[in-house]
Amino acid sequence: MCNACVIENVKRTMLSRRSLFTGAAASGAAALAMGAVSARPALAQATGKVVDLTHVLDEKFPTFDGQPGILYEENVNFDQSGYQLWKLTIFEHSGTHIDAPLHFSKDGKSVAELDPAGLICPLCIVDIKSKAAEDANAMVEPEDLDAWISANGEIPKGACVAMNAGWAAKVGTPAFRNTPDDNFAFPGFSKAATDRLAELGAGAIGVDSLSLDPGNSADFAVHNSWLPGGRFGIECLANLDQLPAKGATLFAGAPKHARGTGGPARILAVI
Structure with missing residues (x-):
């Protein structure tokens, strides 16, 4: 066989093997992608409407x-320097904010360590x-969850x-926090409800009030059961009335500071 024929034969063999490996790699990548998709929570098919669930935080x-x-x-100062800048002192659990596992556990995940995939999730609203x-x-009691599921x-x-x-709707009034005689x-x-949600595999809970627990x-x-389990909570949500009971996808813009037990967050929903 001539040298040219040998070279051409080697080329054909290499191209054939390359096609085989390329096809296998593509199939493997597709399989991995499908696995990743199937492992994620089922998200809403959004129409593009965005609802801001975050209150403005001020003093x-x-x-x-x-x-x-x-x-x-x-x-x-702008007049002095042509630009302006504030120095902020922020307490982690202020405004619309996230409670991370570290908030109620000695060595739980900090807010910076929350799995980003869990910060985008289906939103279920219990009225x-x-x-x-x-x-x-x-x-919120187990029977409220049963009614929602039904x-x-x-x-x-x-x-x-x-x-x-x-x-x-009570933000800006004393009734958001206290009774007239100044009690929370x-x-x-209820713990019974959050225990049930943990069994069902929910990843987070949220409230439009000041605390995950009642006043x-x-x-x-x-706090003592839900957060140490590796889950997170969101307090002081806004605009839940603008959303359906199901079908929205939550986007939690969690802060990412080291050792954070939580922090003010931008919470959005897309429907």
Whole structure:
């Protein structure tokens, strides 16, 4: 056989093997991609409407301890320097914010260590406005979850289940935080409900009130059980009335500071 024939034969063999490996790699990549998709929670098919679930944070926004959650100090003055800059002092659990596992555990995940995939998830909204209108310390109970499931189907794995107690409308009034005789009073979740959500595989809970636990809680049972399990919570949500009970996708813009037990967050929903 001539040298030219040998060379051409080698070329054909190499090209054939290259095609084989390329096809195998493409099939493998496709399989991996399908696996990744199937491992993620089922997200809504969005129409493009974005609802901001975040309150504006300023010095007047209600906080658990009654102290301002954010303080401003002018660092650079525009008239003097042509640009402006604030020095901020921010307390982690202020405004619309995330509670990370580290908030109620010695060595749980910090807010910076939360899995980014879990910050984008299906949003399920449980409406307890009628109960909360009669009892400021009303709670989401297992029967509320049963009613939601009966009306809307199963709660997706990894979902954020949010309580809508109509409490966001009280921001800016003393009733968001206290009774007239200055006792804590606001709705939250019961431990029985969050234990059930943990069994169902929910990844987060959210409230439109000041705390995951109701205002009259003496033991922070939800904080002490839900967060150490590696899950997170969102407090002081806004605009839940603008969303359906199911079908929205939550985007939690969690802060990413080291050792963070939580922090103010930009929370968005897309439907």
